[in-house]
Amino acid sequence: MNTDILIIGAGLIGTSTALQLAMRGCRCIVIDKASPGRHASGSNAGGLRQLNRDLAEIPLSVAAAKMWHNIENLVDSDCDARFPGQIRVAENQSDMHKLEQRAAMVRSMGYQHEEMIGRKELFQIVPALAPHCIGALICREDGYARPYHALTAFRQKAESLGASFHSDCEVYNITQEGDGWSVRTSQGTYNSSIVVNCAGAWAGELAAQMQEPVPLTPKALMLMVTERLPHFVDPVMGAESRKLSFKQMQNGTLIIGGALVAKLDFEQERTDIDWQQLAASAKTVLDFFPQLQDVRIVRAWAGIEGFMPDNIPVISASHKANNAYHAFGFSAHGLQLSPVIGLIMAQLILDGLSELPIEPFSISRFNH
Amino acid sequence: MRDHYQLIIIGAGPAGLAAAVTATNHGISCALLDEQASPGGQIYRAIESAPATRAQVLGSEYQQGKTLAEEFRACSVEYFPECKVWSLNSEREVGVLYKDQSKIISADQVLVASGAIERPVPFPGWTLPGVMQAGAGQILFKSAGVIPSDGVVLAGSGPLLLLLAWQYMQVGVEIKAMLDVTPHSNFLSALTKFPRALLAHHYLTKGLIYQRDLKRAGIVSKMAVSNLKAEGNGELQSISYRHLGREHSIETGLLMTHFGVIPDIWLTQAAGCQHRRDSSQQCWRPQHNEWGNTSIDGILIAGDGAGINGVRSAEYAGRLAVLQALFSLGVISQAERNQQSINPRKQMRKERHIRPFLEAYFAIPQNMLATTDKSTIICRCEEITAGEIRAAVDNAHGDSNQVKYLSRCGMGPCQGRQCANAVAHIVADAGGEAISDSSLFRGRPPVAPLTLAQLASLSAENAS
Ligand SMILES: Cc1cc2nc3c(=O)[nH]c(=O)nc-3n(C[C@H](O)[C@H](O)[C@H](O)COP(=O)(O)OP(=O)(O)OC[C@H]3O[C@@H](n4cnc5c(N)ncnc54)[C@H](O)[C@@H]3O)c2cc1C
Ligand SMILES: Cc1cc2nc3c(=O)[nH]c(=O)nc-3n(C[C@H](O)[C@H](O)[C@H](O)COP(=O)(O)OP(=O)(O)OC[C@H]3O[C@@H](n4cnc5c(N)ncnc54)[C@H](O)[C@@H]3O)c2cc1C
Numbered sequence: 083m084n085t086d087i088l089i090i091g092a093g094l095i096g097t098s099t100a101l102q103l104a105m106r107g108c109r110c111i112v113i114d115k116a117s118p119g120r121h122a123s124g125s126n127a128g129g130l131r132q133l134n135r136d137l138a139e140i141p142l143s144v145a146a147a148k149m150w151h152n153i154e155n156l157v158d159s160d161c162d163a164r165f166p167g168q169i170r171v172a173e174n175q176s177d178m179h180k181l182e183q184r185a186a187m188v189r190s191m192g193y194q195h196e197e198m199i200g201r202k203e204l205f206q207i208v209p210a211l212a213p214h215c216i217g218a219l220i221c222r223e224d225g226y227a228r229p230y231h232a233l234t235a236f237r238q239k240a241e242s243l244g245a246s247f248h249s250d251c252e253v254y255n256i257t258q259e260g261d262g263w264s265v266r267t268s269q270g271t272y273n274s275s276i277v278v279n280c281a282g283a284w285a286g287e288l289a290a291q292m293q294e295p296v297p298l299t300p301k302a303l304m305l306m307v308t309e310r311l312p313h314f315v316d317p318v319m320g321a322e323s324r325k326l327s328f329k330q331m332q333n334g335t336l337i338i339g340g341a342l343v344a345k346l347d348f349e350q351e352r353t354d355i356d357w358q359q360l361a362a363s364a365k366t367v368l369d370f371f372p373q374l375q376d377v378r379i380v381r382a383w384a385g386i387e388g389f390m391p392d393n394i395p396v397i398s399a400s401h402k403a404n405n406a407y408h409a410f411g412f413s414a415h416g417l418q419l420s421p422v423i424g425l426i427m428a429q430l431i432l433d434g435l436s437e438l439p440i441e442p443f444s445i446s447r448f449n450h
Numbered sequence: 451m452r453d454h455y456q457l458i459i460i461g462a463g464p465a466g467l468a469a470a471v472t473a474t475n476h477g478i479s480c481a482l483l484d485e486q487a488s489p490g491g492q493i494y495r496a497i498e499s500a501p502a503t504r505a506q507v508l509g510s511e512y513q514q515g516k517t518l519a520e521e522f523r524a525c526s527v528e529y530f531p532e533c534k535v536w537s538l539n540s541e542r543e544v545g546v547l548y549k550d551q552s553k554i555i556s557a558d559q560v561l562v563a564s565g566a567i568e569r570p571v572p573f574p575g576w577t578l579p580g581v582m583q584a585g586a587g588q589i590l591f592k593s594a595g596v597i598p599s600d601g602v603v604l605a606g607s608g609p610l611l612l613l614l615a616w617q618y619m620q621v622g623v624e625i626k627a628m629l630d631v632t633p634h635s636n637f638l639s640a641l642t643k644f645p646r647a648l649l650a651h652h653y654l655t656k657g658l659i660y661q662r663d664l665k666r667a668g669i670v671s672k673m674a675v676s677n678l679k680a681e682g683n684g685e686l687q688s689i690s691y692r693h694l695g696r697e698h699s700i701e702t703g704l705l706m707t708h709f710g711v712i713p714d715i716w717l718t719q720a721a722g723c724q725h726r727r728d729s730s731q732q733c734w735r736p737q738h739n740e741w742g743n744t745s746i747d748g749i750l751i752a753g754d755g756a757g758i759n760g761v762r763s764a765e766y767a768g769r770l771a772v773l774q775a776l777f778s779l780g781v782i783s784q785a786e787r788n789q790q791s792i793n794p795r796k797q798m799r800k801e802r803h804i805r806p807f808l809e810a811y812f813a814i815p816q817n818m819l820a821t822t823d824k825s826t827i828i829c830r831c832e833e834i835t836a837g838e839i840r841a842a843v844d845n846a847h848g849d850s851n852q853v854k855y856l857s858r859c860g861m862g863p864c865q866g867r868q869c870a871n872a873v874a875h876i877v878a879d880a881g882g883e884a885i886s887d888s889s890l891f892r893g894r895p896p897v898a899p900l901t902l903a904q905l906a907s908l909s910a911e912n913a914s
Contacts, residue, residue, distance in 0.1 A: 117847040124855055230855035234845055249847055309863045309899070333858070352722055354539045355895055357554060361908035368906055375903035380863050381894040 085111045087431065088265060088274035090253050090288060093123035094229075094417060095409050096280030097236045097247075098424030101157070104243035106428055111274075112245060113267060115252035115284075119233040122282050122416070125385030126229050127305055127327060127339050129318055130418045132195050133168045133221040134184065136394050138442035139419070140193060145438060146422040147195070147223055156421065159235035162332060165225035166316035169208065171218045171370070177322040181219040195221050210314050212370050219322075226318055226329055229417055236420075253281075256291045258403055276405045276431060283348075283388040285396075285410030289445070294402045297391050297448055298411050302346040302353040302384040303339065306360055309378045310334035319370065326366050336377070338367055341414065344384035353384035389413045397423060397443035399430055407431060408445050451530060451548060454556050455481045457775050458544055459527075460535050460717060461563035463491020464761050465753025465768035467518050469561055470527040472772040476781050481528045481555070483535055483546060485898075489519050492565055492585075492754075493761045495592040504595055507620045509613070511761065512592075518765070536896040538562070538721045540746050545908075547900065552908040559748050559775040562718055562736075563768060566711035566754035569733070570868045571606075571814060574679040574823055576707070577830050580686025584614050584708035597623050598704050603689055605629040605678055606708040608812045609657065614708070616660040619667050626702055628664065628671040629691055631678060631709075633815050640811035647807035650800065676815075680705055709814050712871065713755045719893030721749055727887050730809045731758055732819065733871070734890050740795075742771030750775060759802055766798035820875035828876065829869040831862020839873060840880040848881035850874050851892055863899055866891050 087103060089096045092114035100112045114120070130150050132143045154160050172178040181198060188196045196219055204218050205211060237247060248269065255266040256277065265272045279288045286298030311334050318329040320340070327340035342363055345354040360382060368375055390396065390411040400406035407430060409423055416423075426436045457473050459466045462484035473480045490497040494515030497505075505513050522529075530548055537545030543556045568585040575581065584604065590596040601624035604615050615628055647654060664671060677692040681699075690699040712733035715725060724737045724745040735757040742750040752771040753764035770791055777787040821828075824837030834857050842859075846852035850873050853859060859873055860866030866873075874889035 117849060117852065119852070119855070124852070230852070234856065238845075307861075308902070352540070354541065354722075355537070357537060357545055357905075357908060361552075361905050364902045364906040365909050368902055375906075376901050378863060378899040378901050379896060379905060380865055380899055381861070382896065383894050 083111070083270065084273045085109060086274065087111075087276045087278065088113065088263070088272050089278045089280055090265075091280035091282055091285070092118035092237070092247055092249070093121060093280060093282050094233055094236065094420035095282070095412065095423050096278070097233060097240060098420045099278055099280060099409065099427040100245040100424075101236055101240040101243070102424040102428035103431065104240050104245040106432060108432070110245050111248060111272065113248045113251040113253065113272070115250070115268070117249040118237050118247055119230050122385050122387040123233050124230045125305075125383060126417050127329070127337050128226040128229050128331075128417065129168070129327065129329070130163065130165075130225050130227055131168050131221070131318070131415065132418070133219065133224055133320070134170055134196070135415075137187070137191070138394055140188070140191065141438050142419055142422050142426070144193060144195060146419050149421040150227070150418070151223065153421070157235040157239040159231065161232035161235050162228035163225060163232075164227075164332065165223055166318070167207070167220055167222045168224035168318040168320065169204075169218045169220050170320045170322055171204070171211070171215050172322050173215055175216075178217050181217070181322055185219055195223060207317060208315055208319070210371060210373065212372060215370070220317070224318065226331070227417070232417070253288060256288060261404055263405065276407070278407045278409065278427065278431070280409050282410060283386045285388055285408065289408060292400065292403060292406055294400060294445055296396060296411070296445060299389045300346065300348050300386055301389050302344040302386050303414055304342040304344045304355060304360060304382060304384045305337055305339040306363075306379050306382040308336040308338070309380055311336065311377060321370070324366050325363060326370065328367055328370070336374075338363060346384070346386065348386070351386065353386070355382050355384065387412070387414055391448075395419075395443055396445050397426060397440050398445040401444070401446045451481070451528070451546070451553065451555060452479070455479045455528075456557065456779055457481075457559045457561065457772070458483065458555065458557035459561045459563055460484070460538075460544070461491060461565055461753070461755070462486065462489040462529070462531070463563060463565045463753060463764060464493065464515070464518060465565070465755075465764040466491065466561070466563035467522045467768070468765040469563060469752060469768035469772040471521050471525045472769045473776070474525040474527050476776050478776070478779060478781060481530060483530050483533045483544070485532065485534045487531050489522055489529070489531075490515055494519065495589060500592060501595075507617055508592065509617070534898045535717065536898045536900055538717045538749075538897070540722050540749075542748050545896065547898070547904055550904065550907070552900065552904050554908065559750065559778055561742070561750045561752060561768075561771050561775060562755055563753045563764075564714045564717050564755040565764075566758055567714045567867070569709045569712045569814070570871065571707070571709040571818055572821055572826050572828050572836070572869075572872050573818065574826050575681055575686070577827050578680050578682055578686045579684075580682065580703050581680045581705045581707065584611055584706040585711075587706045588614050588617070591617065597621055600624075600703055601626050602704045602706055603627050603629065603700055603702045604706050604708075605631065605675070605689070605691075607632045607814060608708055608710040609808065610711065611708040612657060612660050614706070615664055615669070619664060619669065625669045626700055628669060629675040629678065630671065630673050631675050631815065631818065632673065632812060633676075634674050636811050636813055639813070640807055643807035643810050647804050650804035653804045709818070710812055711754065711758055713757060715755065716867070716893060716897045718744060718749070718751060718755070720895045720897050721746055723749060725887060725890070727885055727889070728757060730806065732814060733758070734887070741774035742767060743774065748778065759805055763798050763801040766794040766801070769794045770798070819872070820879035821872070828872050829859040829862065831864050831868075832858045834859040836876055839876050843877055843880040848877060848883055850877045850889055853877055854891055860891050865894065865899070
């Protein structure tokens with residue numbers, strides 16, 4: 083099969099890239115060894131967070147936030163996105179101090195989206211919070227979306243503009259042929275002028291095949307969800323010095339996570355829930371919201387994601403070969419960035435450069 | 451409760467009880483965990499406490515449990531009743547909730563003897579108050595002697611429906627009608643299995659006796675019923691059905707349905723054991739060999755949880771699986787294992803002669819497994835209809851897990867127990883695909899809902 087652009091991986095990143103390319107009239111095929119959204123993009127916590135991003139990611143994250151606020155214009159669906167804000171709580175003076183420093187740093191870069199609030203405003207916004215908390219860093223435009231809905235909307239829009247998606251199509255092998263690429267898959271060989279590696283936790287293997295090895299570590303992150311509760315908290319809650327990520331979804335269920343790592347057998351794609359960690363997480367939640375003690379957890383799961391050593395992604399043209407591009411390793415926060423990554427990749431591929439600053443995400447940064 | 455045992459058995463039904471007795475005869479450290487308050491499992495529920503008159507009504511099969519329960523009480527197993535197992539993983543770590551404290555214990559060998567559940571089959575109106583599963587009715591009778599006071603309509607298919615009708619008849623419950631949905635075409639497909647079934651003729655005789663008794667008592671019984679519907683405003687008021695080409699209706703405030711039983715696979719799914727579609731039993735069951743080994747080392751399965759074979763067979767399978775566990779533990783040699791397995795295996799084979807016939811005869815019609823009525827609710831927790839599931843199939847690439855993501859079907863507190871099978875059938879039907887080993891939702895732990903405080907108690911337990 084021949085195509086102009088072959089995107090490997092039908093997660094949010096590959097799909098968003100396909101969408102932006104299709105919007106600019108390019109023919110592309112997205113292939114996935116499973117099906118769209120089967121991995122990180124379908125199983126994540128849905129958080130849309132600019133708050134407390136790595137400094138290098140701030141320009142991208144701010145641009146992405148603007149896109150999320152108008153997401154219906156882009157993909158004809160609101161992706162169930164809500165913007166009640168995200169909060170990072172301080173439990174003591176030391177937390178407070180660190181958060182103030184952070185806010186000042188972000189302001190000094192010329193951004194206004196992160197601001198400090200004191201105890202009084204914190205309890206106006208989250209009356210249900212345990213009384214020991216003393217303040218917080220807040221980003222009022224942040225929120226959450228329903229990931230699988232977002233992914234489906236992105237895919238459908240891309241398809242309507244001519245992109246194709248092929249499921250159950252696993253890449254075994256990539257080789258350069260002249261200026262183009264020959265990609266051998268479980269469904270035959272694809273010949274493409276350009277390849278884009280958006281293979282999430284598996285992208286390291288593909289990059290190695292393209293002679294560009296990277297230190298990517300696959301990890302399985304856990305989440306748990308509770309039964310439905312009457313509405314009691316608006317913003318997404320985090321904490322400065324504890325592993326907490328906590329939100330009440332549109333339907334009343336609570337999603338609890340926060341960098342909780344499951345046991346992973348990557349070869350078999352098998353994950354085993356680490357209950358000790360989830361227990362510690364449950365305890366943390368109860369420290370902040372003691373009234374939740376009798377709430378039932380109905381499900382826990384783990385999703386496989388690619389992590390880079392510096393916890394920021396690779397967004398880059400290949401430094402080894404022509405007509406090859408990479409966007410992977412989103413280190414547990416790629417949902418929020420996904421709309422803008424598509425835009426950046428389309429610019430890189432079609433214009434040769436990105437309007438937003440992407441030097442920190444270069445694939446060559448691990449070479450020394 | 452210790453942190454580690456040589457063998458952990460989950461389930462105190464005939465399979466688990468027989469296994470515990472065999473295991474402790476060999477002096478290994480063994481714990482048996484069960485969520486009920488007393489031993490017996492489904493069939494022998496409340497066997498130690500049911501008054502003699504009730505036991506008599508429940509029949510000779512039930513009474514046989516007494517001996518097994520006594521042997522069990524006499525053995526040295528550490529028995530933990532009212533103990534919920536909420537997780538099992540491939541490392542043989544078992545998450546338990548006992549006396550409101552959660553704990554993770556481990557074992558060299560785990561025997562899952564979790565038994566069966568009634569097959570949930572959604573049909574129009576099945577979620578109305580007043581409609582219940584026959585098994586739930588039988589549980590109330592076994593454990594508390596509670597019976598319907600204003601009459602009942604029994605509908606569905608399978609030997610347990612007949613058994614319950616017979617038990618109810620004896621205690622004077624008014625049975626307004628027995629509506630059997632088994633289609634006539636099943637007779638033909640069952641016919642070829644009949645000769646083998648004759649080898650276990652006592653089961654056939656028993657069934658015939660029940661039928662005769664019911665007929666003598668003048669109970670209306672209709673065969674090959676279709677279009678079953680429960681109707682009412684806020685609660686069940688009547689049911690309607692089609693029989694011999696005509697629509698009928700019966701006023702009733704209580705309808706009990708039964709559509710056979712299927713393995714309770716939540717634990718083996720959570721552990722990651724491979725499961726197979728069994729087309730004859732119309733269910734999914736853990737893949738296993740003749741010793742009960744699943745696809746995961748050290749996790750064994752016995753009894754109806756491995757595939758529906760009935761109470762006697764469960765008992766033998768429990769003994770066989772324990773012999774295998776003892777062999778793996780190095781307590782007995784391979785020769786001893788093989789020697790001691792001869793008799794139970796022979797008995798078990800005998801018991802199973804009847805199964806192919808029963809499976810063919812009581813097969814649930816395809817149009818009930820995958821209802822075509824779009825307005826029927828499939829997921830009661832999230833109130834998702836068959837129509838919504840069918841509509842989601844295309845966007846979900848014909849994968850029931852993705853139907854779940856899109857529709858929220860199966861994401862409620864019952865964790866998909868009530869809808870997983872129906873969704874798998876509807877998704878396959880709508881996508882025009884054959885049902886397969888992987889059509890079910892992936893299992894998502896915990897196997898039983900836990901509160902945040904109960905889960906948090908695990909970290910305290912660990913720290914102490
Ligand atoms: C539990 C969890 C919670 C998270 N919470 C958040 C959050 O709240 N907010 C946020 O912004 N981000 C969050 N994330 C991160 C976010 O989900 C990811 O960063 C994002 O989805 C990455 O998208 P992706 O397209 O790179 O990866 P994926 O969605 O994993 O897609 C990669 C695809 O590539 C395919 N593939 C791999 N190898 C091959 C091959 N050889 N051939 C063909 N196809 C292949 C895979 O099948 C897969 O579908 C979370 C992640 C997890 C796991
Ligand atoms: C509702 C119902 C009623 C039945 N009535 C009859 C009958 O009257 N006559 C008949 O011949 N057959 C009956 N059966 C069929 C019957 O299940 C079997 O033939 C027989 O009981 C199988 O024995 P077993 O040991 O495999 O499982 P069971 O007897 O079902 O025992 C399994 C035990 O495991 C426990 N368990 C399961 N999961 C967990 C967990 N996560 N944590 C803790 N404990 C757990 C259960 O509570 C149960 O006590 C019935 C089945 C059902 C579902």
